Amino acid sequence: MAESSDQELLQDKSYEPRSLTDEEKLKLNENTRISDFQKENLEKNAKKNWDLFYKRNEDRFFKDRHWITREFSDLKDALSKISSQEGQMKVLEVGCGVGNLIFPLLEEEKGLFVYACDFSPVAIDLVKKNASYDVNRCLAFVADLTQGDLTSHVPPESIDIVTLVFVLSAIHPDKMVAAIRNIKQVTYPKMARSE
DSSP, X not given: OOOOOHHHHHHOGGGSOOOOOHHHHHHHHHHHOOOHHHHHHHHHTHHHHHHHHHHHHXXXXXXXXXXXXXXXXXXXXXXXXXXXXXXXXXXXXXXXXXXXXXXXXXXXOTTEEEEEEXXXXXXXXXXXXXXXXXXXXXXXXXXXXXXXXXGGTSOTTOBSEEEOTTTGGGSOGGGHHHHHHHHHHHBOGGGGSOO
């Protein structure tokens, strides 16, 4: 049997997904809902759970994001534009984990200073123990975006670019406005305007 092309497969009606039965839909809904108690418990113990995750996995779970500037060309363009205009550019990496984004960025962009924060003290300890951590180019600290104040670690209106890879989806919707306001305090005023 000859192999079909992707286009032929897409047009072949035998590959259409089947519809779930009512019983399967009910079972799916039952298995994906969690109780209010479980929701509250997860929210209350989020920091503890992330600490346990990083204690168990250290820096072996997520891979370094060497691809970030290749896949997000706008980020690469912005990094180049800002560094050529103003000297040392400042980035805030929110939810830095163990540094899988910051260390590749620091390696690639020499005129960069990164403020890196995470919810987990264990993750921040791992960042600081990384051989590439340089206090002249990076400041890692523990922060909860939904509480506290980033300006205790980051000067107001000083950040050129903010990255939040997989962060907003981990914040309860009721707390997102507080998180964004907290970030806004440290972003450079020009950042808020579109070009």
